[in-house]
Amino acid sequence: MHAIRRAYPLARITLVTWPEEMGRAETGKLLEGAEWLDEILIYRKAELAGLRGKLAMLRDLRRRRFDVWFGIPASHWSLGKLLVTMLLARLAHAKWAYGWRLSRVGSFAQAQSEWLDRPTQVERLLAIVRKAGLQCEGLPRWPLPIKDAHRQRVCALLNEIGWRSQPLVAIAPCAGHANRRWPIERFGAAARALAEDGWRVVIVGGPADAATCEAVAYDAGGKTISLAGRLSLLESCALLERCRLLIGLDSGPQHLASAVGTPCISLFSFAELRGEWVPWGRSKWVIQNWVDCHTCLREECPFDNRCMELTSVELVVALARRVLNGEDSAPPFPAEPGTTGLVLRRANARYTDQRTRAQEGCAER
Numbered sequence: 001m002h003a004i005r006r007a008y009p010l011a012r013i014t015l016v017t018w019p020e021e022m023g024r025a026e027t028g029k030l031l032e033g034a035e036w037l038d039e040i041l042i043y044r045k046a047e048l049a050g051l052r053g054k055l056a057m058l059r060d061l062r063r064r065r066f067d068v069w070f071g072i073p074a075s076h077w078s079l080g081k082l083l084v085t086m087l088l089a090r091l092a093h094a095k096w097a098y099g100w101r102l103s104r105v106g107s108f109a110q111a112q113s114e115w116l117d118r119p120t121q122v123e124r125l126l127a128i129v130r131k132a133g134l135q136c137e138g139l140p141r142w143p144l145p146i147k148d149a150h151r152q153r154v155c156a157l158l159n160e161i162g163w164r165s166q167p168l169v170a171i172a173p174c175a176g177h178a179n180r181r182w183p184i185e186r187f188g189a190a191a192r193a194l195a196e197d198g199w200r201v202v203i204v205g206g207p208a209d210a211a212t213c214e215a216v217a218y219d220a221g222g223k224t225i226s227l228a229g230r231l232s233l234l235e236s237c238a239l240l241e242r243c244r245l246l247i248g249l250d251s252g253p254q255h256l257a258s259a260v261g262t263p264c265i266s267l268f269s270f271a272e273l274r275g276e277w278v279p280w281g282r283s284k285w286v287i288q289n290w291v292d293c294h295t296c297l298r299e300e301c302p303f304d305n306r307c308m309e310l311t312s313v314e315l316v317v318a319l320a321r322r323v324l325n326g327e328d329s330a331p332p333f334p335a336e337p338g339t340t341g342l343v344l345r346r347a348n349a350r351y352t353d354q355r356t357r358a359q360e361g362c363a364e365r
Helices: 002-007 027-031 051-063 079-091 109-115 121-131 148-160 184-196 207-220 233-242 252-260 313-324 354-364
Strands: 014-017 039-042 068-071 096-099 168-171 200-203 224-226 243-249 264-268 284-289 342-346
Touching: 002 121, 014 027, 027 039, 027 233, 051 079, 068 079, 079 096, 096 121, 148 233, 168 184, 168 233, 184 200, 184 207, 184 224, 184 313, 200 207, 207 224, 233 243, 233 252, 243 252, 243 313, 252 264, 264 313, 284 313
Parallel strands: 014 039, 068 096, 168 200, 168 243, 200 224, 243 264, 264 284
Antiparallel strands: 284 342
């Protein structure tokens, strides 16, 4: 979207979006007040359930007389969904439209994950607008609309608990899908170890994550507090600006940390295609365990999240200490006992040959 604004600096730009599931964070809450967007139109599923709602949306879009329409699809969209959104652009009477790349993988996922070097989501989306003729040099950039009021709210909250000038580490223990989660007690143990090192640990998440985040804070003991549900999305970004490190999962907070330039350690399952959802930027580390059942594309694991269970507290804490001490080179950690080859790398650096890693893991076992 920022690339589009840069290409059309004088245009009136409208973002048309609809949340796919109720309860998910909405784009409007993150981009509210962004100077590079003129308008955000959010259509909820309940409003579009009947014919009357769909016609009302169509009339609403036609009134705006769009000259250019960019379709920026999610990677999991099906061909049917792409065709529906293309039809919507047509019925809205947009004069010119572009985008709509089908990138969903349903068959031979393991083979593709092993043999093909798939782009990250950032690279995939930039490729769409680049093929439309837009210049993307110097991107990506995330000019989030973080205002002084958001930072003042964070300062007031930290001052209330006596942490305003303390060095902070954030932990985000929640993820939408069950197969992306790491045991809560391990997050608590990692938080406790870093708190014993002298860091103030804040547990972050949304309102629905409050109980889980409180459990992590309880397990961690002193110098740890949960702020889940107490901050808006942009206030959470302002908090992450102040943190020296985020430890989280394959979920939203890692990308928020990336957007504000905070180093992060991300714990990934191997259920999905490797590399697609790693956070962008430097000082971003991914821990991911190679298992023979990798890239299953399941939302729930029948093997008790084996690829996540293989990541130990000791490994996460050791890597966190290196990052916090400014040791920004790849840590020389070997594969842990029982793994089939630990993948530990900086985000955006290319994976080494996975077949070699798999062979090494088999030899070790």
